[in-house]
Amino acid sequence: MNRYGFVRITTASTKTAVANPMANADEMVRILDQVRDSDVILFPELGVTGYTCADLFGQTTLLEAGLAAVARIAEATRGREQLVVVGLPVAVGNSLYNCGVAIADGAVIGIVPKQFIPNYKEFYESRWFSSATGAEPRSIDFGGREVPFGIDLLFAAEGGALVGIEVCEDLWMPIPPSSVQAVAGANLLLNLSASNETIGKSRYRTELVVGQSGRCIAAYAYSSAGPSESTTDLVFGGHCLIAENGALLGESPRVGDGGTIERGSYFLSRDVDIEKLQTDRRSTTSFDDCRKYLSPFRKIPFRIARGMSGLARAVAGTPFVPSEGSELHGRCAEIFGIQCAGLAKRLEQLPAGTPLNIGISGGLDSTLALLVAVKTCDMLGVSRCTIHGITMPGFGTTQRTKTNALDLMEQLGITGETIDITELSLQSFHALGHAPFGIDTRTKDVESFMAELVTLPPERRHDLTFENVQARLRTFLLMSRGFVIGTGDLSEQALGWSTYNGDHMSMYNPNCSIPKTLVTFLVRYAALNEFEEGPVRETLLSIVGTTISPELLPLGAEGQVVQSTEDILGPYELIDFILYNAIRCGYTPEKILFLAEHATFTKAYTSEQIERALRTFYTRFFSQQFKRSCVPDGPKVGSVSLSPRGDWRMPSDADPSAWLQWARTR
Structure with a gap:
């Protein structure tokens, strides 16, 4: 983060070894070493194990390997002032949850479970996962340490960045969790996803991400699993997107975009303007009228580095002039x-x-x-x-x-x-x-x-x-x-x-x-x-x-x-x-x-x-x-x-x- 309120976000699509959490952790650590100047790093849904493990999610061996892999990732973040979010299946009592795991400075600082579980057409998630409703335990034992757990977690950094996390299908709902998070003050919204590619889906996905960033007057980062996931029945696009208040700041290559299909890991980094988002919210006085929908949230602190160098976003010298292109x-x-x-x-x-x-x-x-x-x-x-x-x-x-x-x-x-x-x-x-x-x-x-x-x-x-x-x-x-x-x-x-x-x-x-x-x-x-x-x-x-x-x-x-x-x-x-x-x-x-x-x-x-x-x-x-x-x-x-x-x-x-x-x- 720099003195002018810019926060650097990286959203990555990783090369996935299905059902091999430690290999996936090694790949994520490799990417983390390349983005040391980023404040927030986002990885795909269930990226630690692979999204397509299916009935293997019921195997204790996979779940324990996932815990060990997260410990490997967490250790790599020790001494760094960053927030890293990875996807992991997390067992809680008699249930298994599809979660976003927030990591900072060598430790897991919070876990956010997915609220809306798709179980239609090509999706079959409720066979393995439970929907989070808010009735879950407020904290769980995770690797021998008590960690905050729930849909009421936001992650706060000095300088005004407040991060909300939702998982894939959550965004596609009439009232996404990120909308409630934004009302509670979240200005940086993250989505861990595993979105398969079908004809025309990428356009709608992009419209969802950009539109949600505009409705919430927030930055929205989206990371999806890629073609290295299992292709038994589906091909995953590896689409990464970063939007800010209704404008697309950047998107990665994806399967089907007409370019060379990326078989390895890649990432997209952009600087989002937290200060401007707060200014826009203050001037849009109707935004605060949404407080009637406000739910209580717990805020988990984390540190991000100050004095970020350079600027990882395009700055138009002629902001009023339409850009050349199809529109x-x-x-x-x-x-x-x-x-x-x-x-x-x-x-x-x-x-x-x-x-x-x-x-x-x-x-x-x-x-x-x-x-x-x-x-x-x-x-x-x-x-x-x-x-x-x-x-x-x-x-x-x-x-x-x-x-x-x-x-x-x-x-x-x-x-x-x-x-x-x-x-x-x-x-x-x-x-x-x-x-x-x-x-x-x-x-x-x-x-x-x-x-x-x-x-x-x-x-x-x-x-x-x-x-x-x-x-x-x-x-x-x-x-x-x-x-x-x-x-x-x-x-x-x-x-x-x-x-x-x-x-x-x-x-x-x-x-x-x-x-x-x-x-x-x-x-x-x-x-x-x-x-x-x-x-x-x-x-x-x-x-x-x-x-x-x-x-x-x-x-x-x-x-x-x-x-x-x-x-x-x-x-x-x-x-x-x-x-x-x-x-x-x-x-x-x-x-x-x-x-x-x-x-x-x-x-x-x-x-x-x-x-x-x-x-x-x-x-x-x-x-x-x-x-x-x-x-x-x-x-x-x-x-x-x-x-x-x-x-x-x-x-x-x-x-x-x-x-x-x-x-x-x-």
Whole structure:
């Protein structure tokens, strides 16, 4: 376990010598020697003896050999700070139980019997095993030592890890024991299994494991016996799975997956985030409502090592962006579908024929909003001409963005209009008595003023009033037309990268919970998948390749944009990475820095870049809440939303000092 709450789990499928417990113990010890850095190690159901021993389970020789084998495994764990769980038949009085045996630091610390015994189709377990009901003895003599026994055992480690154990069929029941364990606080659930492979079973098994981890807001590790079990009637798949709160962190090879069948032992290790699970449980307030189903549990302590090195899990550098794969098209369709459905409902409340005004800048956000508007009109059977696109070039508008805006409106078949705001801006400066950049504009026309702007040195290119006037003029012109579709994205909301009551405001904003990295992805996706080769695709790809800028400051001498948003705020890839981990996961700044070291970004970033982006994010996130307190309606699309009516409520005058404390030590 490390200081950020990650616990390393290994789930193993072992090469099994059926009915030879000591050989199986030797194999498990061999694996244990390879995973000394793991905190919890899980082996398959009845893996000490073999699951397929059948009537041999009635032989005292096998049961005693199993006890000796567990003693061998336990001795191998002496001096190690780990929890090891193995499967063993355990005789208790007149009954035999199929059990998970928990071992730590050289000793068996608890034994959990299986509650649901399958005895249908290919399974015949009740011929040998009894179902645990909770009426069993609270402790038993195990190898000459009194050991806790029962279905009410959880295993607790310092640092917050609380482990629950269930066995195979238990998971497949309407109310799995792990659900009750989770209500009692267990955040790491283990399943020892012997699951045979049949056509299609692996998919359902995976859905069970992933789904149970999500329902329980827990990590769930699953270990199954493999093809070295007896194949008299069945073939066992050797499927190992680790999931966390509804997400599959990793799975092993298995019989029938199309690869080479693994004949020996193998294992899967992943780090699960106990801290995040606890944060998710606290924020999901209905989770605690399940306490009415709470049963009393005994908690058995064990130790796990602190200071775990590295990180055995994938960390996405772009957590908002769908991954490439078979589900990609469905995910993108889902995003567009939510945006379009939200906008459609709002449009249905308007009088028929109401123009839908949208500012088209030639940038990413307005492009995505326009694509959503076009799709929505098509869905409703409304003419695209109802969409009234207005491009409003100003002092910072480049020829490229203006051309892209005009081309896109024409190519998509909407009504287009151009309103140059430079003259209106000059009049506003005069009315305000403002001299932009110290330039007296009273005797200048637009051309002479713009000629002087080009000569400004970089250190003088700062004038907030100059920017605000242009942004508010654009909103004034749009709203004077009537209903306005907003374009601002989630990343801009988080950082307050908008002019209050300027581009900050609209009548409905379908982009409000789409972060910038996802905006970029969706526009590119639409270009390549929804339009054939031709002008529309070329225009969309040109927009994707354009420098992200509000284009409110004067252009350079060659007509190039000099106001790069990412130069000011930091790369949006970093901003969105921080946004996701800070808001969705509730991580501390220190933990976000740690994760950034292990994340897979699209490009390399220095520590200085990451730390600068982190400081920028927290400083602006707190100071700009007042803008988020009054944003337009719009649909929540992903797992993060900053709507003051939905996911995020925060005082506008909160102090970020505690979140910036890390920066003072660097």
